[in-house]
Amino acid sequence: MIRLQNVSKTYYPTRKSRNATGVEALKPVDLHVPEGQIHGVIGLSGAGKSTLIRCVNLLERPTTGSVSVDGQELTDLSREALNQARHRIGMIFQHFNLLTSRHVFDNVALPLELMGVSRRDIRDRVTPLLELVGLDDKADQYPAQLSGGQKQRVAIARALASRPRVLLCDEATSALDPHTTGAILELLRDINRKLGLTILLITHEMEVVKSICHRVSLISDGELVEAADVGDFFTAPATQLGRDFLNDFLELEPPDALVERLEDQPGAHSHPVVRLAFSGDAVSTPLVSRLARECGVDVSILQAKVESIQDRTLGLMIAELMGDAEDTRRALAYLQDHDLQVEVLGHVQRNA
Ligand SMILES: Nc1ncnc2c1ncn2[C@@H]1O[C@H](COP(=O)(O)OP(=O)(O)OP(=O)(O)O)[C@@H](O)[C@H]1O
Ligand SMILES: [Mg+2]
Structure with missing residues (x-):
């Protein structure tokens, strides 16, 4: 038209x-x-x-x-x-x-x-x-x-x-x-x-x-x-600008106190902090308990929300994945394999 x-x-x-x-x-x-x-x-x-x-x-x-x-x-x-x-x-x-x-x-x-x-x-x-x-x-x-x-x-x-x-x-x-x-x-x-x-x-x-x-x-x-x-x-x-618009809209940013502790590179004793977006079947999957059971990591949820967008449900979460380097790497791969959008925001030192 x-x-x-x-x-x-x-x-x-x-x-x-x-x-x-x-x-x-x-x-x-x-x-x-x-x-x-x-x-x-x-x-x-x-x-x-x-x-x-x-x-x-x-x-x-x-x-x-x-x-x-x-x-x-x-x-x-x-x-x-x-x-x-x-x-x-x-x-x-x-x-x-x-x-x-x-x-x-x-x-x-x-x-x-x-x-x-x-x-x-x-x-x-x-x-x-x-x-x-x-x-x-x-x-x-x-x-x-x-x-x-x-x-x-x-x-x-x-x-x-x-x-x-x-x-x-x-x-x-x-x-x-x-x-x-x-x-x-x-x-x-x-x-x-x-x-x-x-x-x-x-x-x-x-x-x-x-x-x-x-x-x-x-x-x-x-x-x-x-x-x-x-x-x-x-x-x-698909673009960073699109992600910025979405994150502003969802107001899903990591808390300031956490941002100050985030480091770009993983250290010997650090945990990844991730932003997860999931839709479709993944919304109803007991994700956190599976990560714990199948990958051996504990998940600390820092922020989460569920939005309805037209006929879809969209879940969003900022979480810290707590485990050793091998386990957290497996956890990230597990999330990606299950059609989640995973963005590593940074790494925080353990016990900080
Ligand atoms: N009549 C004009 N003469 C010269 N420059 C103009 C004119 N109209 C717009 N511009 C310039 O073109 C660019 C785009 O302007 P436009 O008004 O299309 O933006 P916009 O996305 O609608 O912005 P806003 O959200 O503020 O309305 C700006 O840099 C603006 O200064
Ligand atoms: Mg305008």
Whole structure:
């Protein structure tokens, strides 16, 4: 439904300064979002997320590459044809971008007015949209009278007014509290299911990815560095940046007092400290007692948690493996053999 090929964007200070050094916000990227998918792009501030999403509807014209939405190549279109094509691409923003002088109904009606839809047809279309987003009783209110969550609902209704096939969301919940964020994400999921709408959303929050995305891409310094189904990404991110995002989200870091004692290299009398991630069958395996029985190591659990990510269960643990060098080596091999993701964080001296 959305296909970017070799799309890059360099910002130059002015149109005439193409020879000057610009800001290369997006290096050449390829991205494909199939129909009906909710695809998240996650990255740190300044990574190029907004640039990427704005290239999809050509709010930013890519420096190189081609953009196709719903089978239509956008980069080749005339201005008028592009305006038509944009009716099929809705967009919502972090700060809602409502017109303060128009009440809710007229905000939602605006794109239809611009398309020349009759007043009567506008009423027929806007009323069910306000019902869909749960604001049918707020049609006559002005944006200033609404909460942040309600304003985003208006923006969503407005984005849906032209019956788009694709919805682009630029940090749509970043200005909202966690409870309201949950409600807006629920609404987006509902719209995705009911209308079959394809959604591309960008965010810096793993919670957003976890709760509604089917697939996620990771962007860093203008490059897409990793793409995975969400269950796989949360179980085993492929890049260090992915692991950093996951660990921040899970808040599963070794305690400070332990970090101070961690050494990179094993000593004659040290134990490995490991971070374990396990999913599927491994979650229900009595791991700790097996390590003790089969490998002869004692396991000291320093932190642990179990998360449900879509249809999967993910277990995480930071543990010290206590035994002699041969036993701990066997224990690590045992864990790897049983499909656990094992990361040795360092080594601590025994009896320290
Ligand atoms: N219009 C512009 N002119 C020049 N540079 C820009 C412009 N817009 C963005 N940039 C630069 O491009 C890079 C990527 O910016 P972008 O807004 O896409 O990042 P982002 O990932 O959306 O960040 P945030 O999470 O803070 O919104 C940044 O270095 C930014 O300063
Ligand atoms: Mg941004």
